[in-house]
Amino acid sequence: MSDQSPAHTPSLDSVDADQLRELLNIGVSHASTKLSQFTNHRITISVPTVGLQSVVHPHDYLPNPEEVSGAILLRFNGALEGFMLLIFTEIAVRHLLESLGGTPVGDIRTLDDYQRSALQEVGNIVAGGMLGGIGPLLSGKAVQSVPDVVIDSGASLINSIVAGLVHAHGHYVAIDVSICVDAREDVVACEGGDPALGRLFLFLGPDAADAALGFTRAYLDHAKSPRV
Amino acid sequence: MTRIVEVRIAELFVGNEEHTIVTNGVGSCIVVLLYDPIMKIGGLAHAILPRKTEARYPTIEFAAHSMDAGKRFVKFADEAVGLLVDDIESLGGKRARMIAKLVGGARMFSLLEADKYGIGYHNTEAARAELARFGIPIETEVTGGTVGRNVRFDLATGIAEVITKV
Numbered sequence: 001m002s003d004q005s006p007a008h009t010p011s012l013d014s015v016d017a018d019q020l021r022e023l024l025n026i027g028v029s030h031a032s033t034k035l036s037q038f039t040n041h042r043i044t045i046s047v048p049t050v051g052l053q054s055v056v057h058p059h060d061y062l063p064n065p066e067e068v069s070g071a072i073l074l075r076f077n078g079a080l081e082g083f084m085l086l087i088f089t090e091i092a093v094r095h096l097l098e099s100l101g102g103t104p105v106g107d108i109r110t111l112d113d114y115q116r117s118a119l120q121e122v123g124n125i126v127a128g129g130m131l132g133g134i135g136p137l138l139s140g141k142a143v144q145s146v147p148d149v150v151i152d153s154g155a156s157l158i159n160s161i162v163a164g165l166v167h168a169h170g171h172y173v174a175i176d177v178s179i180c181v182d183a184r185e186d187v188v189a190c191e192g193g194d195p196a197l198g199r200l201f202l203f204l205g206p207d208a209a210d211a212a213l214g215f216t217r218a219y220l221d222h223a224k225s226p227r228v
Numbered sequence: 229m230t231r232i233v234e235v236r237i238a239e240l241f242v243g244n245e246e247h248t249i250v251t252n253g254v255g256s257c258i259v260v261l262l263y264d265p266i267m268k269i270g271g272l273a274h275a276i277l278p279r280k281t282e283a284r285y286p287t288i289e290f291a292a293h294s295m296d297a298g299k300r301f302v303k304f305a306d307e308a309v310g311l312l313v314d315d316i317e318s319l320g321g322k323r324a325r326m327i328a329k330l331v332g333g334a335r336m337f338s339l340l341e342a343d344k345y346g347i348g349y350h351n352t353e354a355a356r357a358e359l360a361r362f363g364i365p366i367e368t369e370v371t372g373g374t375v376g377r378n379v380r381f382d383l384a385t386g387i388a389e390v391i392t393k394v
Binding site for chain 1: 236237238252253254255256257276277283284285303334336337338339340341347348374375376377378393394
């Protein structure tokens with residue numbers, strides 16, 4: 001949305017939310033597969049939850065927002081405009097980096113350039129997987145930015161992102177997915193037992209959410225149309 | 229016995245020497261602390277954006293979470309100063325005696341920022357300007373940088389502790 005655009009009146013009914021959930025479910029499924037391949041660990045994800053939000057408390061997003069966490073933020077541009085945030089607990093950051101680097105990782109507040117670069121690559125893999133998954137449903141090409149990696153308390157990370165979104169959009173649509181690393185074989189997703197070690201959020205402004213809904217409606221209409 | 233009051237993002241609380249106000253996860257937001265050292269009355273506001281008059285969405289209200297008694301919503305740094313002054317005066321404080329502290333205004337994510345300065349910088353500037361307009365001196369500030377902060381404000385002493393996690 002440009003600075004001159006009139007304020008968008010946000011709305012998101014249950015049908016819209018279901019539609020966005022299905023769209024993003026395809027995306028995050030691809031992303032988790034890519035991340036599993038990249039890390040050589042079993043990565044499972046929850047079914048996305050979708051909500052229209054403004055200011056939220058970090059506890060609404062993270063169970064322990066005061067703990068130091070690792071955040072990877074990417075911006076999407078093009079057919080899908082918004083931000084993707086990956087946020088991992090300290091244990092998960094160490095787990096991922098030790099898997100990728102093969103050496104023990106100490107305090108995540110003192111990551112070196114290589115380790116930060118590895119986290120950026122995790123962001124690239126997940127974002128690329130997501131865009132690859134939902135790409136066929138978008139009428140144009142979406143591209144991702146270079147990932148921004150920040151280590152800090154989860155509350156500071158979430159509050160800063162919320163401030164940026166409220167500044168830009170007033171309200172925004174948040175799509176929230178829990179990520180489990182090395183979940184048991186019989187656990188399909190994080191729900192129902194294992195604590196999530198990471199979260200994936202997709203934040204869309206109202207206009208971007210409308211655009212995504214438009215793409216999926218067009219796709220569904222096309223799929224339902226009689227073949228001749 | 230000291231009563232601990234947690235102020236969350238976009239909230240404000242004013243109390244007396246019985247209170248210690250804490251707020252956590254201060255990134256690009258600005259935390260404004262005002263204190264009357266004679267009456268030991270003070271308050272803390274955790275504002276998220278700079279100026280109401282310049283905001284794209286100045287009128288959107290918050291409904292995301294319920295709020296405890298004695299607190300109220302505050303979105304902008306400039307309105308935070310006026311609300312704090314009003315609430316402190318309503319408890320017997322005097323504007324002429326008030327001193328201010330500022331915490332926050334960091335630049336956590338370069339990707340989020342609309343310009344080269346960032347929301348954190350603008351938040352800090354807005355708070356400074358509004359405090360100057362009210363004639364309230366800034367005693368100290370811990371602002372800018374790239375790290376998040378937690379704040380603990382003891383209204384019995386006026387001391388504010390600033391804690392970082394990195």
